[in-house]
Amino acid sequence: MIGIKNIASYVPVAGVDNYAQGAKFEKDEEFILGKIGSAFLPRKGVDQETSDLCVEAANALFASNPDLKRESIDALIVVTQNGDEEGLPHTAAIVQDKLGLPINVAAFDISLGCSGYVYGIYAIKGFMEAAGLKNGLLITADPYSKIVDPEDRNTTMLFGDAATATWMGENPTWALGKAKFGTDGSGAPHLKVSDGVFFMNGRQVFNFALLKVPAHLHELLGESQLSADDIDAFCIHQGSAAIVDAVARRFEECPQKFIKDMVETGNTVSSSIPLLLEKHILDSEWKRVALSGFGVGLSWGSAIIYRP
Amino acid sequence: MIGIKNIASYVPVAGVDNYAQGAKFEKDEEFILGKIGSAFLPRKGVDQETSDLCVEAANALFASNPDLKRESIDALIVVTQNGDEEGLPHTAAIVQDKLGLPINVAAFDISLGCSGYVYGIYAIKGFMEAAGLKNGLLITADPYSKIVDPEDRNTTMLFGDAATATWMGENPTWALGKAKFGTDGSGAPHLKVSDGVFFMNGRQVFNFALLKVPAHLHELLGESQLSADDIDAFCIHQGSAAIVDAVARRFEECPQKFIKDMVETGNTVSSSIPLLLEKHILDSEWKRVALSGFGVGLSWGSAIIYRP
Numbered sequence: 360m361i362g363i364k365n366i367a368s369y370v371p372v373a374g375v376d377n378y379a380q381g382a383k384f385e386k387d388e389e390f391i392l393g394k395i396g397s398a399f400l401p402r403k404g405v406d407q408e409t410s411d412l413c414v415e416a417a418n419a420l421f422a423s424n425p426d427l428k429r430e431s432i433d434a435l436i437v438v439t440q441n442g443d444e445e446g447l448p449h450t451a452a453i454v455q456d457k458l459g460l461p462i463n464v465a466a467f468d469i470s471l472g473c474s475g476y477v478y479g480i481y482a483i484k485g486f487m488e489a490a491g492l493k494n495g496l497l498i499t500a501d502p503y504s505k506i507v508d509p510e511d512r513n514t515t516m517l518f519g520d521a522a523t524a525t526w527m528g529e530n531p532t533w534a535l536g537k538a539k540f541g542t543d544g545s546g547a548p549h550l551k552v553s554d555g556v557f558f559m560n561g562r563q564v565f566n567f568a569l570l571k572v573p574a575h576l577h578e579l580l581g582e583s584q585l586s587a588d589d590i591d592a593f594c595i596h597q598g599s600a601a602i603v604d605a606v607a608r609r610f611e612e613c614p615q616k617f618i619k620d621m622v623e624t625g626n627t628v629s630s631s632i633p634l635l636l637e638k639h640i641l642d643s644e645w646k647r648v649a650l651s652g653f654g655v656g657l658s659w660g661s662a663i664i665y666r667p
Numbered sequence: 668m669i670g671i672k673n674i675a676s677y678v679p680v681a682g683v684d685n686y687a688q689g690a691k692f693e694k695d696e697e698f699i700l701g702k703i704g705s706a707f708l709p710r711k712g713v714d715q716e717t718s719d720l721c722v723e724a725a726n727a728l729f730a731s732n733p734d735l736k737r738e739s740i741d742a743l744i745v746v747t748q749n750g751d752e753e754g755l756p757h758t759a760a761i762v763q764d765k766l767g768l769p770i771n772v773a774a775f776d777i778s779l780g781c782s783g784y785v786y787g788i789y790a791i792k793g794f795m796e797a798a799g800l801k802n803g804l805l806i807t808a809d810p811y812s813k814i815v816d817p818e819d820r821n822t823t824m825l826f827g828d829a830a831t832a833t834w835m836g837e838n839p840t841w842a843l844g845k846a847k848f849g850t851d852g853s854g855a856p857h858l859k860v861s862d863g864v865f866f867m868n869g870r871q872v873f874n875f876a877l878l879k880v881p882a883h884l885h886e887l888l889g890e891s892q893l894s895a896d897d898i899d900a901f902c903i904h905q906g907s908a909a910i911v912d913a914v915a916r917r918f919e920e921c922p923q924k925f926i927k928d929m930v931e932t933g934n935t936v937s938s939s940i941p942l943l944l945e946k947h948i949l950d951s952e953w954k955r956v957a958l959s960g961f962g963v964g965l966s967w968g969s970a971i972i973y974r975p
Contacts (some may be wrong), residue, residue, distance in 0.1 A: 417931070428694075428920075435850070440754045440755040440756075440757070441754055441755075442754075442778070444859055444860060445860040445861070445862075445863065446748045446749055446750075446778075446814070446853075446860050447748040447749075447778070447780055447858065447859060447860055447963050447965060448780070448852070448855045448858060448859055448963050449748070449778040449779060449780075449963070449966075450968075451778075452850050452855050452963075452964035452965070452966060453852045455850045455851070455852040456851070456852030456853045456855065457852070460850075462849050462850060462851045463847070463848070463849055464848070464849070465786065465848030465849075466848075466850040466852075466964070467778060467779045467783075467790070467852065467966075467970070468777070468778035468779075468964065469759060469774075469775050469776070469777060469778075470750070470755070470757040470758075470759075470775060470776035470778060470875055471775045472755055472756070475775075477775065478775055480796045481798045482775070482790060482793070482794045482797075485790070485793025485794040485795070485796055485797030485798070486786075486789055486790045486793040486794065487793070488793055488796070488797065488847065489789045489790075489792045489793030489796065489843065489846075490789045490793070490846050491845070491846075492733075496855055496884035499730070500725040505944050507756075526842075532730070535797065538769070538797075538798050538799075539771070540741075540772070540773030540774075540798065541770050541771055541772070541773075542743070542759070542760050542763045542768075542770060542772050542773065543760075543763070543770045544756070544760035544761045544762070544764030544765070545762050545764045547752075547756045547761055547764065549754055549755060550755065551679075551755060551756055552752060552753040552754050552755055553753070554753075555753065557755075566848070581816045589736075599912055603949040617757050635934070653873050655755045655756045655757070655760075656756050656757060656760035656774070657756075657760065658757075658760060658774065658775075660758075660773070665680070
């Protein structure tokens, strides 16, 4: 059974002081910390491509897992909507070469935004099991600094650049339980790129998330014959402090189980959930954790992971 | 066990007379038919988006399978590197909406080129099995007319627009057997888009395909304890007549088992293999078929499908 063995990440050291950026838009510290949730937004270097962020995260994973050999990797999926090139080739092929992985690796990109990690772990697990593969890398890297207009007050205070690499293999430390997914393309215009610039209708996206995510998590628990009491922690996409808080309040018995950690990262798109898992879950004593990602598409996905 | 239940396609009626186009580049009919392989190259309308081609193929699938209900679809993957929008949202979300599929569908795009169908059938099978989904659509649509320069003699005589839709589900008509995959990102520059225009180093790509594909298929057969005698037909990516013929000649005992059918379609990227399956395999008496796709990345994948 393929599952999560370990996670590593790369968060650029350089970035934007979000208090200073907020001041430019007449937003005070209470707004920046309380509503946005991020005092600092990491930014990749101008010379760093998306594949370079992937390589940094994967190399961190290799460094922290000496038993994981490059030559043993046979699957590689990159979750991104801001890859290196204009559509083709896929970023995963470039990462295969830059990482020095063997050429018998099965590599492709998955195009998803903030829901991408939840989809991605099931996509790579399933693909590996269907194709008989043994050691996979699921990499998330979606640097919105490529597309966000620094003059757009609706988006420039929100997003941070980061990448994560998840080792998927046999004898996992966390197994994948039940999952549920959803897509509503009628909301696609609320989050999109036009002429190279990202547009977000923040109110529509907030309303979508607050309408969908708590209900989706409750359905997932119900269909799993579980209650919120059975979940040790909730790791949901860190869209903003406001949305994490609002979703948590819909779980009246345990809002404190919703992990919020984005002060130094911002909204890192598909990297937000694996960043939480790496920092708060992997080495914890917890047994069962619920995930939920939501965003571009509109798209959402929720899942339960557990100690096998 | 999830496998292939049925396939339908959409090939635009309008297109380019390739003999006339060849004459422009001083290429005669022998070259167009013998080397390129296509007398006609279908072209989507200027108002047709990639998602519209997907919708046409999926609607053809619904029309020919009255027992497949839209409301039963719970997985949707679009294989494309030329989607509707600039990176985000993903085309699969737009297709979900245009097809009127339920919002509980799990939808994403896979970024792969001519190897995409072979990867795609394993990706959707595995994802569906990992996530407990029952009826999936794997759609291929990669209209190169969006990116090919009509003045580029290396590419404009090769590619045709098309889309296919494969119904994946339980009790398949064709099951997925052993598969092998490969990626060599060092060859990425041989097939790429720059400033919106597609570039291909035809000689490098031909040499890559001729070096990799026959050996890969032979390895797959060997690892499956099969010989070419056990395979009823080979459906490989229809890159050009020249490459299909050259690969077939590397199977001295049975070059005639390599199906070549691109006279009216051209190289339809990830749609070429499912177009062959739809027309020549699904309703055949054959029991075991080998597939191989190869292209952008560089990326390749080979698989055996069989009657369960």
